[in-house]
Amino acid sequence: MHDRAGTGSGKAGRSPATTVTASAMATGQSVEPVDTVPIGEIDLAAMPPGRKWRCWLQVATGLRQPVMVPFVVARGVSPGPTVFAVAGVHGNEYEGMEAIRATFAALDVGRLAGTFAGIPVANPYAYAARSRTTPLEIDGLNLARIFPGNPDGSPSAVLADHLFRLIGRSLGPDDLLIDFHSGSAEVAFATIVGVRAPASPARARSEAAARHFGLPALWEIPDSRGPLNAETTRAGIPTIGTETTGRAGFDARGFAALGMGLARVMAYLGMIASEQAPVAATGPFRPTREMLAPSSGFFRTSLKLHDEVEAGELLGSLVDIFGDRVAEIQSPCAGSVWAVRETCAVESGETLCYIALR
Ligand SMILES: [Zn+2]
Incomplete structure (x- = not known):
């Protein structure tokens, strides 16, 4: 290793032993x-x-x-x-x-x-x-x-x-x-x-x-x-x-x-050598739609990361604490699931999922 100067022995919030400018x-x-x-x-x-x-x-x-x-x-x-x-x-x-x-x-x-x-x-x-x-x-x-x-x-x-x-x-x-x-x-x-x-x-x-x-x-x-x-x-x-x-x-x-x-x-960027030639991903930069909970509740879903969904597809439902349905969540677009809520209890306005537009 080449770390001749780095000792970094302090801890956050403690007074440093030495100050080096x-x-x-x-x-x-x-x-x-x-x-x-x-x-x-x-x-x-x-x-x-x-x-x-x-x-x-x-x-x-x-x-x-x-x-x-x-x-x-x-x-x-x-x-x-x-x-x-x-x-x-x-x-x-x-x-x-x-x-x-x-x-x-x-x-x-x-x-x-x-x-x-x-x-x-x-x-x-x-x-x-x-x-x-x-x-x-x-x-x-x-x-x-x-x-x-x-x-x-x-x-x-x-x-x-x-x-x-x-x-x-x-x-x-x-x-x-x-x-x-x-x-x-x-x-x-x-x-x-x-x-x-x-x-x-x-x-x-x-x-x-x-x-x-x-x-x-x-x-x-x-x-x-x-x-x-x-x-x-x-x-x-x-x-x-x-x-x-x-x-x-x-x-x-x-x-x-x-x-x-x-x-x-x-x-x-030419900073380090690489055995392989640089490879660039060629796809488009995809915008996402963030789906927010329309009300508080429990998010029932089988949605998983990378699932492909269609516009209008039922993504899950919100139920209240007794299990009565309070909202159905439908995808606004066709695309890929890039984020999904895994903690089921949700407050109104919190993220349910992100769909990357196809
Ligand atoms: Zn962050």
Whole structure:
């Protein structure tokens, strides 16, 4: 392994033993142990080539203790693009976290062109609580709805602001942001890769990267305000996003697919050698229809991921607590099931399933 500087022995929320600034890291002097760096001092371009680093990014969010965000960087010996991968924007989506850690561990900086940067857990508040969102006692916010953040906002909004500025100053039009997500605790997702819908000068590069991620299911993610991958797309940064199983667990196949996708994209960008020629998925980017529960109830369904359904097909029914039917759920379109609720109890307005249009 090439991790000569990375000791990362601190823990989130604890006082760091040693503070090492980015300038010290850039000179390659006095870099051990690398415990914590104020996030505003991170400058990827100033980091020396041929090194791996891992550290805590210290983010002052207005609480008594700063939040510590784990950060890994592998700087190749030769120049090239930067791939910046982020997981854990939702704290209980674990496959992408492991994909980042495995990729960082496996990279040989002596054979790497460019830079791999990774944040395996973007929302340590949510991760510590094993929840999707920041706990209520902090601010209860969903980090994936509040980018580009607010420096004067609550802790999650300040965290989003710092993360977004780090990503923004680290990436240009030849680089790539990867935003790893998984299904929620209640709704399982197919393993898919996508690009955001907003028109962006980065759209062509985003599409090419998504195609070379190597998954057959390509998603036209509907635009909305606040997700990291929507706002980086809007900012002109080539961006892809993923989903995989989730359920607040760890799916080994989903993890493997994300890790292989990361390697394939880096090979496509010329950052690492690959024994195989890059292969691009050729299908269309498919939009999805999200089906929401029209009322609260118990979702009776035999629907499974990847099922093919027809327009008007009965997907399931909602029954009340005595078993009386309160709604029938019919597919609005022909397509493939890319997400399905597996926790049967549902509140009005919550997700039942996603259908990818055929
Ligand atoms: Zn997510």
